[in-house]
Amino acid sequence: MTNSRITAAQNQEIEDARSMTSVTRRTTVPAMEDLMYTMIPVLDHGYLRVIDYMGDDSAVIQAARTSYGRGTKHKQNDEGLIRYLLRHWHTTPFEMLEIKIAVKMPIITARQWIRHRHASVNELSARYSILDREFYVPDAKDLAAQSQTNKQGRGDLLTGEEATRVLDLLRDDANRNYDHYAWMLNEDQQGKIIDPNRKGLSRELARMNLTLATYTTWYWKVNVHGLMNFLRLRADHHAQYEIRVYAEVLLDIMRQWLPMTHNAFMDYRVNAISLSAQQIEAINMRLAGRDITPQNTSLTKREFDEMVASMPGLIKQA
């Protein structure tokens, strides 16, 4: 399937890669074999593709038991061990499994993604290549105002003329900057010289004029311990939408790849909370039958509210 996110030549490379198979003694996961190389669209021009992976749930068991062979016993025992490992933060067995993906994302997303240091990255070089005229422009449903309660968050949606004007500005500024980038390079997207009488600025300098909405592409390889750290922070509702949508795709890939690890991860990390000593004290007060408020516990209002948001049953309904 050709798509505006990739060229016909890139699409052919994907088809060629998918047509090749090999016999192996390594563990394979049918769902991942189906997925390999295919493009999963994200945002308006981005994508995520699985390039390679190593191991399955049994590789966690194999490492934890330091086995001679495959390492698995019975499904129930294996699942129990994976849950025990995650529950007790025994994380090194998960570092024996790896995934390599190709991601195309806006530079604003890449800036956040690169903060996750426990991974290997190889990014498309804009010193070497001319970047495509592709910018992220949010969908109208994601065009939100600054949140009044969270300085790092979004509030109500922009509507009407203001929304139209913002979208026009985002598109126009990105296009205008790209026009200037091309003019300074004195080359078009295919590398053809625009004006033979000009020298043209180097690619490494001209790129500084592009907006952060410009798309970049990289290969990202991470072990499952690092992947879970990334997903816990970036698939969370506090994460910015433009990285969260990629994290949600990865979380779904993990579900298909490592069903046991995924379930344990959801139970012990994503849908779990950790409690401070003061919160435990407050819960014990509540269990002893007393009402709790920020005033009669050692909790700040913020910590109190965070606890009640996770466990609304702790306070009496009015």
Ligand SMILES: Cc1cc2nc3c(=O)[nH]c(=O)nc-3n(C[C@H](O)[C@H](O)[C@H](O)COP(=O)(O)OP(=O)(O)OC[C@H]3O[C@@H](n4cnc5c(N)ncnc54)[C@H](O)[C@@H]3O)c2cc1C
């Ligand atoms: C909602 C949200 C808001 C954020 N806001 C900001 C912000 O305003 N400004 C900002 O700068 N960043 C911000 N960040 C980025 C954040 O501070 C982390 O840099 C990012 O999430 C990567 O997390 P990490 O360091 O755990 O990951 P990794 O770099 O992958 O590290 C994984 C783990 O390895 C260990 N580790 C890695 N390096 C070291 C080290 N040098 N020393 C000790 N242990 C190490 C730690 O246990 C770490 O948790 C934000 C992140 C989120 C999710």
